[in-house]
Amino acid sequence: MSLRFFKPGYRSWVVIWITAVLVLWEAAAWMLQLFLSPQQAASRLPYLHEVLAALFRYSSTLAEQGAVTFGNAAIGFAGGTLLGLGLALLMSAAVWLERTLSPYVVSSQMVPVIGLAPIVYGIIHNAEWARIVMAAYVTFFPIIIHTLKGLKSAAPEHLELMRSCGASLTARYIKCLLPSALPGLFSGMKIAAPLAVTSSIVVELMGAPNGLGVLMVSSLYYGHAQVGMFWATIMLSIGIGLISYLVISLAERWLTPWQPEFRAKGGQAT
Template identity: 50%
Template sequence: MSVVRLSAARVSGSLARWGPTASLIIALAVLWEGLSWILANVARVPLAQSRLPYVHEVLKTFAVYWPVLAKEASVTSVTVAEGFALGAFTGVSLALLMSLSRTAERILMPYATASQMVPILGLAPIIYGIVHDENVARILIAAYVTFFPVALNTLRGLTGTPPQAVELMKTYAASIWQTYWKVRLPAALPALAGGMKIAAPLSVTGAILVELMGAQHGIGVLLLRNLYYGPSHAYMFWATLITGALMGLAGYGLVQVIERIFVPWQPEFRRKGGARP
């Protein structure tokens, strides 16, 4: 009987957690389908399906061409993962350096901030033209859009460590590295995770932009190819576009799962009463 109650409680909890999201997705799909029908049959907009295609036709395209979409997505995903790892490592390293030295922060932060003023759409062809390698260019752009939010959030976490904890470490004659390892770095993990969640979808966008510059494989190449053929490939274009969006969401979700594993003490990961979910 207790097992049945526990299972019912878990099902109820899952419905409470995912029910609103599922309802929103269904409502958006119905609204999309209705607007598409209105454009095609009431407003009679020319080439209506290339502007807003039927949801069921896009889903049918997914079902037919998912091997192609998965293959191209995997190419993009590998370089995104490499660029994201490089950018996260660079961001954390910069944050550590700036937290150790006020002089380093005053020197580096303006340049790091100024680097984000350059539009990715303008930087991508420049990087691609310099390195002449689509994989390296994708990695560099993904790293470029990753490092700043990671550095900024990690620095905020490192410098926002409770002073009482730092003072306590000093009373125990702890070295600066012991203080960082035992106090500052654990305190900065939630902020680091926040920066990584911001950067994950952006790194996907950056890699796809590079692919639009003339790569041989990847979601961006498939997107450009279907855009070139116009209305005849409208459903495939939208399926590719949605695949790219899902890749960004998957990156965000993966970082969130890692955050739950390594930073489980955050309030949003606890049930009522303080127990972990």
């Protein structure tokens, strides 16, 4: 997905899509009310306006706990991005390095987050660091894959020209390889950003003292009385992921204006 959202025609489709989701949500909640008791129906899928009311009612608590989750996820995301970028640069420097590191990089992703989170939390015994580590864990793999693909997409004739001019390895990376890798890097970041938030919440479900995951568990414990809080927490988590994606997309638009999707017909940047 690009920044087509800012184009008038695309914005209209986004509005239609959001409206359709809202209508379907309300219709589904109403259908449950017909076949179940009001309490049972609300515990499964409350009306959207009730969720929005809870979102405003508990806004201070949600903002406080959301900041905890987002802060840890952001730190882990930044660390995972730097780790992934560094490994991608190393693997691009020599074929033997790529062949040596690739099996370990791929194998590291074989353990699912839901299984690894309690292990990390049990070893570290610190909720904050466990969230950061898990966010970095889910981040570095897509960063490596997409950045390495971007590094390999550099035009061979450009690299050959720089070699013939006596350009150093550092100069080739700065002037040719890294610009070629930026689109891939941003693609990996857009994939990893929402995953970093999700992984932080998974750690919080394991018994962390604060965060959105704690609100989810506590609201489920109180059942019908806190169903609005539960769904408000879900909506906030989705919102954090979408905002993260949008911020990275804006940065991509600013730093890589030469990409075809950011240029209008005729070659002018949009």
